[in-house]
Amino acid sequence: MTEPVLSVRDLRVWYGTDRGPVRAVDGVTFDVRPGETLGLVGESGCGKSTLGRGVLGLTPPAAAVDGEVVLRSPGGAGRNLVGLPAKEIQRLRGPELGLIFQEPMTRLNPLMRISQHFEEALRAHHKGLPKQEIKARALAALRGMGIPESRYGSYPHEFSGGMRQRIMIALALVLRPAFIVADEPTTALDVLVEAQIIKILADLRKNFDTSLVLITHNLGIVAEACDRVAVMYAGHIVEQGDAREVFANPQHPYTRELLRSTISLSTTGLHFIPGSPPDLVEPPQGCRFHPRCPVAMRGCATVEPPEVVLPTGVVSACWQQAIEADPALADELGPGGREPLAAVKEISVADEA
Amino acid sequence: MSNTSKQSGSLRRYVLTRIALAVPMVLILLILVFVMMRVAPGDPISASQGGKLNATELAARRHAAGFDAPLYQQFWDYLKSVVTLNFGTTFSDRRSVRDIIIENGGATLTLTAGALVFATVIGIPVGLLAGRYRDRPVDVIARLASTISYAAPVFVTAPLLTLAFGSTSGQASPLTQLNVPTQTHILILDAALDGDWGAVNDILQHLLLPSIALGLLIVGVFIRMIRINLIQSLQGDYIEAARARGVKERHVVARHGFRNALVPVITVLGLQVAMLLGGAVLTEKYFNWPGIGRQLIDYINQRDYVAVQGIVTVFALVVVVISLLIDFVNALIDPRVRY
Numbered sequence: 001m002t003e004p005v006l007s008v009r010d011l012r013v014w015y016g017t018d019r020g021p022v023r024a025v026d027g028v029t030f031d032v033r034p035g036e037t038l039g040l041v042g043e044s045g046c047g048k049s050t051l052g053r054g055v056l057g058l059t060p061p062a063a064a065v066d067g068e069v070v071l072r073s074p075g076g077a078g079r080n081l082v083g084l085p086a087k088e089i090q091r092l093r094g095p096e097l098g099l100i101f102q103e104p105m106t107r108l109n110p111l112m113r114i115s116q117h118f119e120e121a122l123r124a125h126h127k128g129l130p131k132q133e134i135k136a137r138a139l140a141a142l143r144g145m146g147i148p149e150s151r152y153g154s155y156p157h158e159f160s161g162g163m164r165q166r167i168m169i170a171l172a173l174v175l176r177p178a179f180i181v182a183d184e185p186t187t188a189l190d191v192l193v194e195a196q197i198i199k200i201l202a203d204l205r206k207n208f209d210t211s212l213v214l215i216t217h218n219l220g221i222v223a224e225a226c227d228r229v230a231v232m233y234a235g236h237i238v239e240q241g242d243a244r245e246v247f248a249n250p251q252h253p254y255t256r257e258l259l260r261s262t263i264s265l266s267t268t269g270l271h272f273i274p275g276s277p278p279d280l281v282e283p284p285q286g287c288r289f290h291p292r293c294p295v296a297m298r299g300c301a302t303v304e305p306p307e308v309v310l311p312t313g314v315v316s317a318c319w320q321q322a323i324e325a326d327p328a329l330a331d332e333l334g335p336g337g338r339e340p341l342a343a344v345k346e347i348s349v350a351d352e353a
Numbered sequence: 354m355s356n357t358s359k360q361s362g363s364l365r366r367y368v369l370t371r372i373a374l375a376v377p378m379v380l381i382l383l384i385l386v387f388v389m390m391r392v393a394p395g396d397p398i399s400a401s402q403g404g405k406l407n408a409t410e411l412a413a414r415r416h417a418a419g420f421d422a423p424l425y426q427q428f429w430d431y432l433k434s435v436v437t438l439n440f441g442t443t444f445s446d447r448r449s450v451r452d453i454i455i456e457n458g459g460a461t462l463t464l465t466a467g468a469l470v471f472a473t474v475i476g477i478p479v480g481l482l483a484g485r486y487r488d489r490p491v492d493v494i495a496r497l498a499s500t501i502s503y504a505a506p507v508f509v510t511a512p513l514l515t516l517a518f519g520s521t522s523g524q525a526s527p528l529t530q531l532n533v534p535t536q537t538h539i540l541i542l543d544a545a546l547d548g549d550w551g552a553v554n555d556i557l558q559h560l561l562l563p564s565i566a567l568g569l570l571i572v573g574v575f576i577r578m579i580r581i582n583l584i585q586s587l588q589g590d591y592i593e594a595a596r597a598r599g600v601k602e603r604h605v606v607a608r609h610g611f612r613n614a615l616v617p618v619i620t621v622l623g624l625q626v627a628m629l630l631g632g633a634v635l636t637e638k639y640f641n642w643p644g645i646g647r648q649l650i651d652y653i654n655q656r657d658y659v660a661v662q663g664i665v666t667v668f669a670l671v672v673v674v675i676s677l678l679i680d681f682v683n684a685l686i687d688p689r690v691r692y
Contacts, residue, residue, distance in 0.1 A: 058597060086602070094599030101597075106590035109609050111616070111687060120608070121598045155688040171598060 004031035005179050005211045011067035013054040022280045024050040026235035035209040039226035047235040048215045052181040056097050057089040095125050098177035102184040104165035108156035115152050141174040162193035179211045198225050219262050231255045234288040241314030251316040254289045296341040299333025367692045371680050382669045390658050397444045400656035440663030445655045450663030459539035461644035465629045467564030472572040480579025503573030507635040511566040563640040570632045571625040582614035623679035627672045
């Protein structure tokens, strides 16, 4: 098996607020291999975008980052990006790490022509690149995204949302990064454009062996475009593994509830998960999902569940599977820890009222 | 870039539309200036001769000066004088308003330019620093200073400045003693054209305090505008996107932050010029600066309709022309400003 391009180990990103630190990302571990697409899913506010920015060192100054983000260039040794001086990580952003944003409408400087955006990006990393070469590379990248050459000198406001997102992707690709984070790249776009963008991202991996972390809350996109999926809840990854396996056979109760909540043609009634994601300043003790979990046990409210590697290769962080895999673990929940947690019903009733 | 202009309207169309829109604006201005003078009580005759002549004689004088003609007749004459750029002849000392503008306009122009230079040279760097280092000491001091300078009127700052620096600014020698051949009616230019650098230096020394007094009126607005715009533009999505492409922080701040922050400031600049002209009247009076503003105060005291009307009209037209120019500059910088 090839070595991962990116290895994230126990990454934590905490924001300082008046009430105390917000634990937006709280001990996240995953790998991305060359040419692999990892889908990162979860509800709004579970830390997906913060995780993406944390990897690129783009967290605001008020945030504290801890853990390891190891980037391996092909054939080179790994380098931990956490704690790297600002100047050095700035040099990596672009040629090594790319980021595609959620809302393309505001991501281009309205006063700069598209050509100037490309010139700036290429000059930042290739000093002294001749103007002809810059133009040739930029036009090639734009052509790949279906933007005609004649629009090279246009201003951002002269393009539609879908075109702007394609320009943003071209801007990221022109520097040929080996690893790209795409943060909900299609959320602001209509379905047809969405399909187009997803196809572009899929081609990328085929043609350039680019690794991708695709952040989304659209499970359909994950099923279609991702090799592996990581499900995030309240700053934790609760389940990750092969995308097909996870969708066919979801293990963690949160993944199951999330999948049940998607709408399809066969949907007869809307399902939702009662309650809302927890406050990340004071997250619940034990398993963070226990207040909303339909199968929570008493012990879930006090002891954090271990990560268990299941025979399918899927990793899940839930006491149910942990005990199934190793019954001896049940002792950690203490006496009576396996009794069902009755409080759940009350919460959902109170929520509906 | 025919492709570009087709999609977003052309610059030429924008400029022509703006000019066309200025015409009704000027007309409304002229009506306002005309009416304002007439609704105020008193007229030039009663101001100069009231109490000295009896009612019939006053009426006769009024008739001779044309002040008893119907208002539309007077307005028509006024319009004619504006279109011919003559602006009428003053009632009190029989000078052509055009001559007043030519002879004294240079001094007012020099003063407002000096104030603008002061406000820009101080305002832009301080505003950018305050915005870049938000909530740090430099920002707190800049905010406090800008509020004070904005709140203090010219008649407060001018005496304070003279008290503090008056002795060193060469107030003792009046400018009128300078012997410089007249070419442009702008004293400092004339002196420079004559090669008389001693005179230029003298004028600059005289200009310093009035310029600062007038510039302080608008520098506060400059600082605050630039500061808040920089803070906003530095939080912009395209700033984060540029960082994500690995653009150097220095370039991110300069190219994406500063430049985008200055666009709204240019718009405000137009309004500030109007404020400067208003402030110039007081500044000229206080520093005895030989500009139009000082003349205006004298004519107001004499209720000289034609003179006040003429000078105010010129001020108003200058403001209209400057705001037009500002619009054009804006359109040149921001490609979205088109029709």
